[in-house]
Amino acid sequence: MKVHFISIGGSVMHQLAIALHKKGYQVTGTDDEIFEPAASNLQEHGLLPTAIGWDPAKITPDLDAVILGMHAKSDNPELQKAIALQLNIYSFPEYIYHESQQKTRVVVGGSHGKTTTTSMIMHVLKHTAQKFDYLVGAKVEGFDQSVNITDAPVIVCEGDEYPASAIERKPKFHFLYPHIAILTGIAWDHINVFPTFEFYLEQFIIFINKIEPNGLLIYNESDPVLKELVTQHKREDIRYQPYSIPTHSISAGRTTVELEGVSGNLKVFGNHNLLNLYAAYYACKELGLSVHDFVQAIGSFSGAAKRLELLASNDQTAVYRDFAHAPSKVKATIEAVKSQFPGRKLIGVLELHTYSSLNEAFMKEYNGALEPADQAVVFYSKHALEIKRLPDLPEAAVQQGFNKSGLLIFTDAVLLKEWLLSVDYRNSNLLLMSSGNYDGIDVVSLAEEIIQKTDTNN
Template sequence: MKVHFIAIGGSVMHQLALALHKKGYQVTGSDDEIFEPAQSNLQKEGLLPAAFGWFPEKITAGLDAVILGMHAKQDNPELQRARELGLKIYSFPEYIYQESQEKTRVVVGGSHGKTTTTSMIMHALRKAGKDFDYLVGARLEGFDQSVQVTHAPIIVCEGDEYPASAIEKRPKFHFLFPHIAILTGIAWDHINVFPTFDFYLEQFTIFINKIEPGGLLIYNETDDVLKKLVTKTKRKDIRYQPYPVPFHTISNGKTILTIEEQTAGLQVFGNHNLLNLHAAWYACRELDMNAATFVTAISSFTGAAKRLELLASNDTTIVYRDFAHAPSKVKATIEAVKQQFPNRTLVAVLELHTYSSLNEQFMTEYKGAMDPADKAAVFYSRHALELKRMPELPAEKVVAGFGKTGLQVFNEKERLMQWLQQQNYKNACLLLMSSGNYDGADMLTFAKQITG
C-alpha cells in the first residue's frame, strides 16, 4: 500500500503515518510546518519531509490513498492534484474505518471523558493480554504512541465530534460505525463549530444511528440531556446499557471500587472518573472480560496525561493539573477534588483559552462551575484574545457569568502568580485547570516550590 499524508505533522496525523509505516506500508507526506514532538518522531522513522511546503509532484497515480489533515485548506495544491488524478481521498477517521472494517470497533463519544474512558478500556485490555488497535487523544502510560493499526481483531477509538477535514465538515465520529458505542454525556461547547445547542445535539443523534445493527450503546444515565436523547432516538436493532456511578467508598483520600462483588482500591477518583470507569467496564464485558480481571486491571490505572494529574505533593499539600476548560469539565473536576478531600482547602485556578471560553456570550455557561472551591481564580491572557482575533473580555462579565463570590480574575500572568504565592497551602489542594499554558507561567516549578 502506498499512502500519502497531506499535513503529516498533525498530532494524530503523524501518529497514523508512523503506525502505517510500522505495518509495512509505503508512507510519504507533506506539511508547511512541523513542530515537536512530531518532527523528531517522523525523523526517527525516516518520514520527515525533506522540505516544508506543498509539492504536487508527490501526488502520483500510483498512490492507493491520500489522507487529508485538518490543517490542509481547500486550495491545497496537493489536494487539487489528487482530485485531478481521481485518487481516493480520505479524512483521518474515514481512513481509520477503511483499516478496521474486519475489526470489532469500540467508539467512545461524548462532550467529556472520551480520552479517559478510551484509555481505561485500553489499559484493561492490555492487562488482560488482549490484542487490539487503538486511537486515543492523549499520551497514555505504557503505550508508545496514540495510534496503532495492525491486524488485531479489535480497535478502540476516541470519537471526536469536530469536523473530519477541510473538505469533510461532518464530525469525525460519524465515520467510525461502532459495534460497541459509548456516550459519556452531552454539554454544549465549541460554539465556533456548533453555533446552536440543537445543532450540537443532532450530531449525537446521527452517531447513535451509525451504530452497526446488533451493536451496543453504553450511555451515562445520570446525564439528563443524554438520557432524553437516547429515549428519543430509540432503535430496535441495537442493545442499550445505561450506567450510573458504580458502588464505591472513600477512605482517607482513597476510593475503593466494587463491581460484581470484586473490590479494589483505585489510583483515580471523582464521580466523573467513576462514570468513565463504569462505561469502560461494560465495553470490556462485551469484549468477553470478566469482572475480576477488569477490577484488578483498572486498579493500576493512573489516568491519562493532564487528567487530574498529580504534579506534586507532601503531607499537607497536593497539586493537581487538569485539561478541563469546558463548563461541564470544570464543574466535574472541582467537585471530584472537593469530594475526595472534603477537609482540605481547595484553591482552584481556571485558564480560559479556547474560542468558546473566551467568548463573552458564553460566560453564563460557567454559572456555578467553580462554586465548590474555597479560593478561585480565572485567568486569560490578552495574547490569547489577540491570536483568536477576539474583542476584549471584561473582567466584570467573567465574574457575573461564573456567579462565584470572591472570584479573582487576572489577565496578566505576573498578577496570577502573585495571587497564588499569597495563598495558604497548609492542609490544601491546588487545582490547575487549563488547555493552555498560563501564558508561559511555570506552574510545575511553582507546584514543587509549595510542596518542597
C-alpha cells in the same frame, strides 16, 4: 500500499503515519510547520519531510490513499492535485475506518470523559494481554503512541465531535461505525462549530444511528439530556446498556469501587472517573472480559496525561492539573478533588483558552462551575484573544458569568504566578485547569516550587 499525508505534523496525523510505516506501508508526508514532539518522532522513523511546505509533485497517480489533516485548508495545492487526479482522499477518521472494517470497533463519544474512558479500556485490554488497535487523544501510560494500526481483531477509538477535515465538515465520530458505542454525556461546547444546542444534539442522534446493527450502546443514564435523547431515538436493532455511578467508598483519600460484588482500590477518583470506569467495564465485558479481570486491571490505572494529573504533593498539599475547560468538565473536576479531600481548602485556577470559553456570549454557561472551590481564579490572556481574532473579554462579563463570590481574575501570567506563589498552601490543594499553558507558565516547575515552599513553612 502507498499513502501520503497532507499535514503530517499534526498530533495524531504523525502518529498514524508512524503506525502505517511500522505496518509496512510506504508513507510520505508534507506540512507547512512541524513542531515537537512530532518532528523528532517523524525523524526517528525516517518520515520527516526534507523541506517544510507543500509539494504537489508528491501527489502521484500511484498513491493508494491521501490522508488530509485538519490543519490543511481547502485550497491546499496538494489537495487540489489529488482531487484532479481523482485519488482516494480520506479524512483521518475515514482512514481509520478504512483500516478497521474487519475489526470489532469500540467508539467512545460524548462531551466529556472520552479520553479517560478510552484510556481505561486500553489499559485493561493491555493488562489482560488482549490484541487490539487504538486511537486516543492523549498520552497514555504504557503506550508509546496515541494511534496504532495492526492486524489486531479489535480497535478502541476516542470519538471526537469536531469536523473531520477541511473538505469534510461532519464530526469525526460519524465515520467510525461502532459495534460497541459509548456516550458519556452531552454538554454543549464548541460554539464556533455548533452554534446552537439543537444542532449539537443532532450530531449525537446521527452517531447513534451509525451504530452497526446488533451493536451495543452503553450510555450514561445519570445525564438527563443524554437519557432523554436515547429514549426518544430508540432503535430496535441494537442493544442498550445504561450506567450511572457505581457503588464505591472513600477513605483516607482513597477510592474503592465495587462492580457486581467484586471490590478493588483505585488510583483515580471523582464521580466523573467512576462513571468513566463503569462505561469502560461494560465495553470490556462485551469484549469477553470477566469482572474480576477488569477490577484487578483497573486498579493500576493512573489516568491519561493532564487528566487530574498529580504534579507534586506532600502530606499537607497536592497540586493537580487537568485538561478541563468546558463548564461541565470544570465543575466535575473541582467536585472530584473537593470530595476526595473534604478537609482541605481547594484553590481552583481555570484558564479560558478555547474559542467558546473566550467568547463573552458563552460566559453564562459557566454559572456555578467554580462554586465548589474555596478560592476560585480565572486567567485569560490578551494574546489568546488576538490569536483567535476575538474582541476583548471584559472582566465584568467574566465576573457576572461565573457568578462566584470572591472570584479573582488575572490577564497577566506574571501576576498570576506571583499570586500563586504568595498563597499559604498548608492543608490545601491546588487544581490547575486548562487546555492551554497559562501563557507560558511552566506548571510542573511551579508545582514543585509550591511544594518546596510548603515543606519549608512546615
